[in-house]
Amino acid sequence: MRYLFRPPASDGAGLLSLPWEQPLEEWDPAVLLEVPQRGISRHVVRFTAQSGRVYALKEIAEPLARHEYALLGQFEEEGLPAVSVLGICVDRPHGQDAILVTRYLEYSMSYRYLFSRPTGEHSADQLLDTLVVLLVRLHLAGVFWGDCSLSNTLFRLDAGTLAAYLVDAETVERHQRLTPGQRRYDVDLARERVGAELLDLQFGELLPPDIDPVDVADSLPPRYEALWEEVTREEVFARDEQRYRVAERLDRLNDLGFDVGEVELVTTADGAKLRVDTRVAEPGQNRRELFRLTGLEVQERQARRLLNDIRAFRAWLEQKTGGPVAETVASYRWLAEVYRPVVDAIPAELAGRLAPAEVFHEVLEHRWFLSEKAGRDVGTSKAARSYFETVLPRTPKEMTTPSAFVSGRD
Structure with missing residues (x-):
């Protein structure tokens, strides 16, 4: 029996004491965790916590x-949106299947959980749009999924929107570039699987009565084609339009959540032809910039929102001091004087319900709402107190962090 794991070694070492020689479904419940509202799997899947981290274990043919x-492993190195793999246990006794180990994606939710939440603010349309973004990102990287579905996807809140991550890569094929036929086939498989999953939600009375599962699933291909066209199309425009049209296109791609690599302008008889090399790797520009300035690792839209708040804080500092303030100085002071006080003030009984950056984003939203109502800026501190008293307690305890799972266990 062999157990192979990727760095950091400390992660894998904490799992070595588990009973790998036994069938996964026979493991002692004392070493396992119950994860609420997880997705459906055709394999035996269990969860465990070791050294303050949560891991998913899947029994599967070697x-x-x-x-x-x-x-x-490749996806993680390239920054593609997928779960992080840790290791595999192979050559198990009596010809047993191997066990694949992945790190549990913190603050993630299954589609079934999103629909079963009491607030119910995430629609089928929003989930489908998020899934389509994930599929386009993978296709741009030459990834044929072969089993795209809501069950094989995890969702994370990202500044009020959702971000999607691939969970299951059993059927994935990697190519230099996908043909149109491969992309269409992958999309059609996704349409069939999503339709079946939405019908299952309807049967379980988790789908709003005004939603037709078949109609929603049938809308997946046109949603995909519209997004694919948006991120890959070439444009032709007049030469005197070059500067603002290029900036407009790049801003649009960034708004859709894609990074931009090489930009090529070719002069033609009809004008200038723009071709953009659209990249899909995360972290994106905003995440990298925020990490450089503050050391915070957050989602892309969260980073954009936090960077905007840093810029507003810097402008306020410059107005207050009557002179320029260095970006690094403003960022350091924002982290110490604005962000940390809000995060540190989260009541202990409410900690872990949302990622800290998502809490800060919602506090900013709440501040805007209160300021509009009051006709003046109420300030971040007052908005945070109000948010912790009236909004965050209504957010379900999602049990999506290691601390929430482990509850002191090792």
Whole structure:
């Protein structure tokens, strides 16, 4: 029996004491965790916590486990939106299948959980749009999924919107570039699977009565084609329009959540032809910039929102001091005087319901709402107190952080 794991070694070392020689479904419940509202899987899947971290364990045929282990490792190195793989246990006694180990994606939710939440603010349309963004990102990177579905996707809140992550890579094929036929086939498979999953939600009375599962699933291909066209199309425009049209296109791609690599302008008889090399790797520009300035690691839209708040804080400092303030100085003071006080003030009984950056984003939203109502800026501190008293307690305890799962266990 062999257990292979990727760095950091400390992660894998904490799992070595588990009973790898036993069938996963026979493991002692004392070493496992119950994860509420997780997705449906055709394999035996269990969860465990070691050294303050939560891991997902999936029992699967060894060739598939090795295939998935290698692909998820590639995706992580390239920054593609997928779960992080840790290791595999192979050559288990009595010809047992291998066990693939992935790190649990903090603050993530399954589609079933999103629909079962009492607030119910996430619509089928929003989930489908988020899934389509994920599929386009993978296709741009030459990834044929082969089993795209809501069940094989995890969702994270990102500044009020959702971000999607691939969970299951068993059927994935990697190519230099996908053909139109491969993309269409992958999209059609996704349409069938999503339709079945929405019908299942309807049967469980988790789908709003005004939503037709078949109609929603059938809308997936046109949603995909519209987004694919937006991020890959070439444009032709007059030469005197070059500067603002290029900036407009790049801003649009950034707003859609895509990074931009090489930009090529080719002069033609009809004008200038613009071709953009659209990149899909995360972290994006905003995440990198925020990390450089503050050391915070957050989602892309959260980073954009926090950077905007830093810029507003810097402008306020310059107005107050009557002179320029360096970006690094403003960022350091914002982190110490604005962000940290809000995060540190989260009541202990409410900690872990949302990621800290998502809490800060919602506090900013709440500040805007209160300021509009009052006709003046109420300030971040007052908005945070109001948010912790009236809004955050209504957010369900999602049990999505290691501390929430482990509850002191090792």
